[in-house]
């Protein structure tokens with residue numbers, strides 16, 4: 001047993017890529033949740049002196065614009081969005097329970113987006129650098145306005161060491177970089193740094209449920225352990241690009257075989273791969289989708305459109321109002337079913353607070369779907 005005779009354990013192992021977790025969540029749950037549980041059980045049995053659990057800022061989920069997640073703030077709850085972040089957040093909670101229930105001397109770290117040498121090419125920064133160096137399009141998800149907090153891997157490791165040596169048992173420590181940068185800005189910066197044209201930027205379909213912002217407040221680790229990032233983003237990027245230029249053999253090997261299949265699925269056949277996901281369940285939402293009012297009119301009617309919703313503009317932000325509006329919306333739908341579509345449409349037109357939304361159904365011939373067709377036709381008149 002690898003842990004036998006060890007005093008301390010730093011638990012890095014994980015399935016770590018969000019996109020993979022969306023296409024196939026099972027390995028995330030197995031490795032990140034069950035795997036962590038297994039390690040905790042062994043650590044407990046072997047009475048290890050310290051167990052550092054390496055986690056992620058993604059556990060906090062999507063942050064409102066301009067805000068920073070702090071470990072102990074009531075405003076910074078663990079609210080993961082993807083199967084990856086949910087599996088990491090779950091493992092954090094299990095670690096926490098082992099401290100409290102079994103007295104396991106464990107500490108949790110939550111780091112922001114890492115970059116640096118030897119990072120797997122499936123991750124954002126190596127993918128962008130490799131694409132730029134190969135004169136290939138840089139695939140940017142959606143509008144590219146997602147903000148990420150960049151941390152050089154050496155700073156991350158220094159932070160973990162500080163926690164291992166001086167961290168308080170049972171605590172969570174954020175380890176974040178100094179810079180929060182939009183993905184599109186980062187891609188443009190890399191193109192400038194590699195001397196490649198900005199025309200290589202290529203927007204592709206967004207990641208389902210894509211978080212808009214991660215950003216960490218790192219006052220706690222600075223105050224208690226004296227840690228702060230030392231490598232500036234400019235220096236770190238320059239060094240990482242240089243590394244990519246000189247480690248071509250390693251990169252060629254890693255980007256062959258399985259990675260090639262991965263790349264085809266996630267980028268070259270992105271449309272059909274994403275279609276398979278969104279068709280298999282509810283449409284994903286993101287912070288932005290929740291915060292920004294939906295379009296007022298559905299533009300087209302497809303035979304798959306069925307159930308109709310009249311929805312309050314601020315429904316998701318005001319739960320009470322949302323409940324009332326949902327109640328009204330159900331009544332309206334009911335009345336529509338009672339052949340009162342014109343009345344529902346008049347109300348929709350009169351009341352600017354109501355917003356029209358559509359949901360999808362797989363039964364194109366269902367009564368609700370036919371109702372959808374009628375509603376659309378009359379609304380368009």
Ligand SMILES: NC(=O)c1ccc[n+]([C@@H]2O[C@H](COP(=O)([O-])OP(=O)(O)OC[C@H]3O[C@@H](n4cnc5c(N)ncnc54)[C@H](O)[C@@H]3O)[C@@H](O)[C@H]2O)c1
Pocket residue numbers: 011012013014015016017031035054055056057088110111112113114115120
């Ligand atoms: N990369 C980041 O930006 C970032 C940010 C914050 C936190 N983290 C965390 O840091 C840790 C390392 O991340 P990374 O980016 O180096 O990921 P990575 O995918 O490059 O490395 C993960 C490692 O875990 C190993 N592993 C996976 N499943 C395993 C299993 N079932 N048993 C044993 N080993 C297994 C892999 O072989 C690999 O060596 C992860 O816990 C991740 O959640 C990463």
